[in-house]
Amino acid sequence: MVLNSCQSIEQEPLKLTERKIPPLQHHQVLIEVNACGVCRTDLHTVEGEIIPPSLPIIPGHEVVGRIVKRGAKVHQKNIGDRVGVPWFYSSCGECSYCRQNRENLCSRARYTGFNVDGGYAEFMAAHEKSCYLLPDNYQDMEIAPLLCGGVVGYRAFRLSDIKPGQILGLYGFGSSAHIILQVAKFLQITTFVFTRSSPHRHQAELLGADWVGPPQQPPPELHHSAVVFTPAGESVPLALSNTRKGGIVSLGGIYMSDIPSFKYNLLWEERQVRSTANSTPQDVNDFLNFARTHKITSVVETFPLDSANQVLTKVKHSQLPAGAVLVMDD
Numbered sequence: 211m212v213l214n215s216c217q218s219i220e221q222e223p224l225k226l227t228e229r230k231i232p233p234l235q236h237h238q239v240l241i242e243v244n245a246c247g248v249c250r251t252d253l254h255t256v257e258g259e260i261i262p263p264s265l266p267i268i269p270g271h272e273v274v275g276r277i278v279k280r281g282a283k284v285h286q287k288n289i290g291d292r293v294g295v296p297w298f299y300s301s302c303g304e305c306s307y308c309r310q311n312r313e314n315l316c317s318r319a320r321y322t323g324f325n326v327d328g329g330y331a332e333f334m335a336a337h338e339k340s341c342y343l344l345p346d347n348y349q350d351m352e353i354a355p356l357l358c359g360g361v362v363g364y365r366a367f368r369l370s371d372i373k374p375g376q377i378l379g380l381y382g383f384g385s386s387a388h389i390i391l392q393v394a395k396f397l398q399i400t401t402f403v404f405t406r407s408s409p410h411r412h413q414a415e416l417l418g419a420d421w422v423g424p425p426q427q428p429p430p431e432l433h434h435s436a437v438v439f440t441p442a443g444e445s446v447p448l449a450l451s452n453t454r455k456g457g458i459v460s461l462g463g464i465y466m467s468d469i470p471s472f473k474y475n476l477l478w479e480e481r482q483v484r485s486t487a488n489s490t491p492q493d494v495n496d497f498l499n500f501a502r503t504h505k506i507t508s509v510v511e512t513f514p515l516d517s518a519n520q521v522l523t524k525v526k527h528s529q530l531p532a533g534a535v536l537v538m539d540d
């Protein structure tokens with residue numbers, strides 16, 4: 211599905227197009243795509259809230275498939291390997307951020323389905339270093355949402371500096387929070403989930419949240435730290451007001467509406483607010499290793515590739531109860 215010009219999703223800007231299989235550069239592999247998760251960032255790309263540097267582009271950055279061909283200088287991946295391609299595709303490797311393993315902050319970083327063609331397709335060419343071997347204990351559609359919602363959520367979770375035995379607040383309960391709630395449980399962290407949606411509150415309970423409530427309801431006690439996944443800026447002072455002294459409020463979203471002004475008292479006593487930008491290759495490796503040993507339940511619904519416009523329309527209007535994954539025909 212190719213994006214030729216950014217438009218409102220109701221105009222169906224993604225077009226089903228026949229293309230030749232891309233020729234491989236020396237370090238690239240050709241992936242036969244089996245599944246590709248649908249992320250809200252795809253909607254922002256298609257509608258032009260974030261504009262790809264060049265068009266046409268194929269979106270999709272939760273790509274799961276098998277390697278069917280290798281370039282001449284590929285050494286670390288083999289034909290038949292099942293791999294995933296996440297949002298972070300590559301960085302310059304030379305700047306001060308890259309040299310400190312903070313590739314997520316590199317000004318020349320490139321992103322899958324944004325700077326390079328992504329996984330809303332039957333085949334995708336990718337640099338071997340941009341593909342990651344996937345754990346065997348997941349089906350294709352189960353692992354797809356872990357590649358963006360999971361990886362970026364995991365970075366936000368680690369930036370909250372929460373420790374086993376402590377209480378973590380989760381604000382908003384979309385794809386990332388589904389996954390991070392389970393990570394926290396595996397690590398013996400108590401979880402409080404704040405969400406407006408009553409179906410989401412029900413799902414959080416099913417996945418083992420220790421307390422669930424609407425955002426304005428005070429929790430039974432203050433949490434040590436929090437991760438905010440909702441894009442609503444008013445969640446920030448709210449989360450701070452529920453955070454103990456010295457705690458961190460980590461913001462997991464790429465986009466957030468303006469944060470209302472608040473009394474210094476909420477930040478006083480060494481509380482911190484910090485944002486999360488994308489992810490690094492280390493985050494992907496660490497999170498996939500975690501998922502290898504801790505089976506995470508993905509709540510997903512599958513759709514055919516050619517329904518991408520309709521699925522993104524549902525994402526836009528929050529009409530999907532679960533994560534969406536596009537699956538390719540055999």
Ligand SMILES: [Zn+2]
Pocket residue numbers: 301302303304305306307308313316317318319
């Ligand atoms: Zn760099």
Ligand SMILES: [Zn+2]
Pocket residue numbers: 249250251252271297358359
């Ligand atoms: Zn994403």
